Amino acid sequence: MPGFEIFGDEERRQVQDVLDTGVLFRYGFEGARKGHWKAKTFEQELSHRLGVSCCHLCASGTAALSIALAACGVGAGDEVIVPPFTFVATVESVLLAGAVPVFGEIDETLCLAADGLADKVTERTRAVLPVHMCGAMARIDAIAEFCRANDLLLIEDACQSLGATYRGKAAGTFGQMGCFSFDPVKTITCGEGGAVVSDDERLYRAADAFADHGHDHIGSDRGKEGHAILGTNFRISELNAAVGLAQLRKLDKILDIQRRHRDRIKAAMADLDGLRFRKIPDEAGDSATFLSFLLPGEAQARQAARALNDAGADGCFYWYDNNWHYFRRWDHLKGLCCAAPLPAARYGQCPDYGAVELPRSDAVMARTVSMQIKLGWAEAELDQRAETVKRVLTQVLG
Numbered sequence: 272m273p274g275f276e277i278f279g280d281e282e283r284r285q286v287q288d289v290l291d292t293g294v295l296f297r298y299g300f301e302g303a304r305k306g307h308w309k310a311k312t313f314e315q316e317l318s319h320r321l322g323v324s325c326c327h328l329c330a331s332g333t334a335a336l337s338i339a340l341a342a343c344g345v346g347a348g349d350e351v352i353v354p355p356f357t358f359v360a361t362v363e364s365v366l367l368a369g370a371v372p373v374f375g376e377i378d379e380t381l382c383l384a385a386d387g388l389a390d391k392v393t394e395r396t397r398a399v400l401p402v403h404m405c406g407a408m409a410r411i412d413a414i415a416e417f418c419r420a421n422d423l424l425l426i427e428d429a430c431q432s433l434g435a436t437y438r439g440k441a442a443g444t445f446g447q448m449g450c451f452s453f454d455p456v457k458t459i460t461c462g463e464g465g466a467v468v469s470d471d472e473r474l475y476r477a478a479d480a481f482a483d484h485g486h487d488h489i490g491s492d493r494g495k496e497g498h499a500i501l502g503t504n505f506r507i508s509e510l511n512a513a514v515g516l517a518q519l520r521k522l523d524k525i526l527d528i529q530r531r532h533r534d535r536i537k538a539a540m541a542d543l544d545g546l547r548f549r550k551i552p553d554e555a556g557d558s559a560t561f562l563s564f565l566l567p568g569e570a571q572a573r574q575a576a577r578a579l580n581d582a583g584a585d586g587c588f589y590w591y592d593n594n595w596h597y598f599r600r601w602d603h604l605k606g607l608c609c610a611a612p613l614p615a616a617r618y619g620q621c622p623d624y625g626a627v628e629l630p631r632s633d634a635v636m637a638r639t640v641s642m643q644i645k646l647g648w649a650e651a652e653l654d655q656r657a658e659t660v661k662r663v664l665t666q667v668l669g
């Protein structure tokens with residue numbers, strides 16, 4: 272995902288502001304910082320953009336997930352329903368919170384399926400954590416309704432889907448908290464960074480404190496601040512926030528280009544017999560970082576990804592064989608391989624992940640290919656790519 276493709280003077284100027292003041296810390300130093308509050312400004316602008324009242328900018332998307340779980344009170348003894356198609360960070364954050372990830376199935380949205388959630392609920396279930404994968408959203412209205420009806424927390428992992436919406440409402444704003452990543456390969460980047468957003472001031476306060484050793488951030492003397500809770504350091508630096516601020520202001524431009532490029536490639540694939548596009552509950556809200564499609568069978572999908580890359584249409588991913596985005600190849604999770612004993616494993620609460628079967632998800636992922644959409648494609652490159660995609664897929668489907 273492409274924020275890094277369009278670095279320019281805007282990022283340089285923002286970073287220079289910070290270097291000129293010498294204040295790299297996001298809190299305090301009011302006099303020295305000469306009015307430059309990069310993290311705070313980012314938080315205000317992202318809240319406004321997403322239509323939420325609160326945002327906390329932090330060190331990474333992974334940190335955002337840990338912060339959200341902690342702020343929502345999810346921890347030891349709790350179960351959290353997660354999808355098997357995500358980045359493993361979603362699952363790690365649940366385990367490291369002391370809770371137990373329980374895998375739901377995905378559907379052709381490539382996200383957690385709303386139907387079937389009921390089968391995964393036990394008396395320990397505390398939260399549902401859907402992941403809006405590859406730039407587009409889950410059936411979030413149905414998932415939110417399920418959570419409301421079953422008194423479960425809804426925490427959205429929108430790390431890959433900044434700019435995606437469902438009926439005009441932003442990804443990450445449907446539940447108690449939403450999480451974003453601004454790592455080097457996300458729609459916009461801070462270098463490393465993440466954010467939690469919420470409309471609940473109480474959860475925001477807990478998040479803001481947890482991410483900075485429990486500091487309540489009241490007053491202007493850090494040494495005198497109160498600490499209602501224990502926390503950790505998931506802070507972002509002003510340098511990273513400065514890069515992100517310049518990038519955030521380019522988000523509309525990024526989305527416009529992505530959507531135009533996606534449309535061009537998609538049009539070239541429109542008449543291919545046997546090919547289906549990923550289901551997107553609200554097409555208008557697709558952020559279009561990827562164009563994902565399903566082939567009739569596993570062999571064809573594997574062949575399509577290989578043939579597209581070989582023919583020069585690079586950035587085509589076959590996730591089913593990939594060992595960092597899909598459950599099937601997470602051998603380290605299946606073996607619960609960890610640097611230190613996990614609380615849930617220590618107390619025998621984890622299922623045998625090696626024995627977990629997800630036939631519905633396998634059936635979708637085995638047939639799915641996702642093509643990365645880049646910002647930098649020139650018109651001629653785009654034409655060439657559209658022609659290559661059509662030719663290669665016609666052969667594969669032939």
Ligand SMILES: Cc1ncc(COP(=O)(O)O)c(C=O)c1O
Nearest residue numbers: 331332333358360430452453454
């Ligand atoms: C779905 C998802 N969740 C969480 C993360 C973690 O974000 P970060 O790399 O900023 O820690 C990622 C990053 O790739 C992701 O794709």
